[in-house]
Amino acid sequence: MTVISYGEVMGVFSLNDSKFVYSNNAQFHIAGAEANTMIGLSKLGISSHFITATGNDAIGDAIQYQLKGEGIGTKFLTKLNNYSTGIMTKERAASNIIRVNYFREFSAINHYEISSFFNDIFENATILYITGITPSLSQHTYKTTISLIKEAKEKGLTIIFDPNYRKKLWNENEFRKFYKEIAMDIDILLTGNSEAKILFGSKKYEEYAxxxxxxxxxxxxxxxGAFFANQKERFFKEAYKVKEVDSIGAGDAFAAGLIYGLESYGIENLVEVSKYALAMGALATTTYGDFYGLPKLNELEQFLNNQICDVER
Incomplete structure (x- = not known):
């Protein structure tokens, strides 16, 4: 099994307990929804390749180094000399709300032309994982995302779409328009409750299904927790209770757990699939950073078997 994805990885400057105006001790790490999920899959032993571009700069070097270190296939990662790597800032605002700002309008991903190796992307691939973030970045990434989905459909890949709506990147009408273009090609729709309301109107889970x-x-x-429905069964499963530190990246981890569960147990065994998705999502919230809390497979299994304790000796 090989999962491919397309998206942007950014350099992130973050403060976990303050605002930038009051501090000069920001932490640096890398982040991107699709990359977070690919890293989660790698930790669970699933092969993945990531299609992305960075600038030929220090942040781009850090991204390439980190992705390779996490075991992500990077043969479709390119550095573009005339464009920069995207940047994101994250700080704690009033009422402990996390405030995020993007600096990616002119970043390399928006100028990355993949036509020269387009057919190579799908070699040995079984799943295409796409989010709604990438097509929202520019007209170029919008068209490229559509092309990848259509080609993947023709080649028989399973297509997973996570809307991952970002109101700072596009409005609800643009978001719905994109979804209508790809809706019939999606095999697995993995959405948040608020995004489902935007796409389908305010309904109950059963009505969506x-x-x-x-x-x-x-x-x-x-x-x-989360609602799961295939053609034969549907149910809501409560989330695992953990001590939450930082919720950013939890949805990306959830996606990794879902894909692993589908690979291990199949789409018909939703009870087992749901366990892995919810466990990954929960564990991702227990540390700061978008993917630093992601477990390896043995750690995930220990958590599911209630074998993880506060102190490991």
Missing amino acids: KNMNNKLLVIKDGSR
Whole structure:
């Protein structure tokens, strides 16, 4: 099994307990929804390749180094000399709300032309994992995302779409327009509850499932849990209780756990699949950083078997 994905990885400057105006001790790490999921898959032993571009700069070097170190296939990672790597800032605002700002309008991913190796992307691939972030960046990434989905469909790959709506990147009408273009090609729709309301209107989980055209529908509802529905069964499963530190990246980890569960147990065994998705999502919240809390497979299995304790001796 090989998963491919397309998206941007950014350099992130973050403060976990303050605002930038009051501090000069920001931490640096890398992040990107699709990359977070690919890293999660790598930790669980799933092969992946990531299509992305950075600038030929220090942050781009850090991204390439980190992705390779995490075991992500980077043969489709390119550095573009005339463009910069995207940047994101993250700080704690009033009421402990996390405030995020993007600096990616002119970043390398928006100028990355993949036509020269387009057919090579799908060699040995079984799953295409796409989020709604990448097509929102520019007209170029929008068209490239559509092309990847259409080609993957023709080649028989399983297509997983996570809307991952970002209101700072595009409005709801643009978001819905994109979804309509790809809706019939999606095998697995993995969405948040708020995104489902934007796409389908305000409904209950069961109502969403009645008209589903997908092989699998998953609706995440934060710390409450998630709703799972295939063509034969549907249920809501509560989230695992953990001591939450930072929720950013939890949805990406959830996606990694879902894909691992599908590979291990199949789409018909939703009970087992749901365990892995929810466990990955929960564990991702227990540390700062988008993917630093992601477990290896043995750690995930220990958590599911209630064998993880506060102190390991």
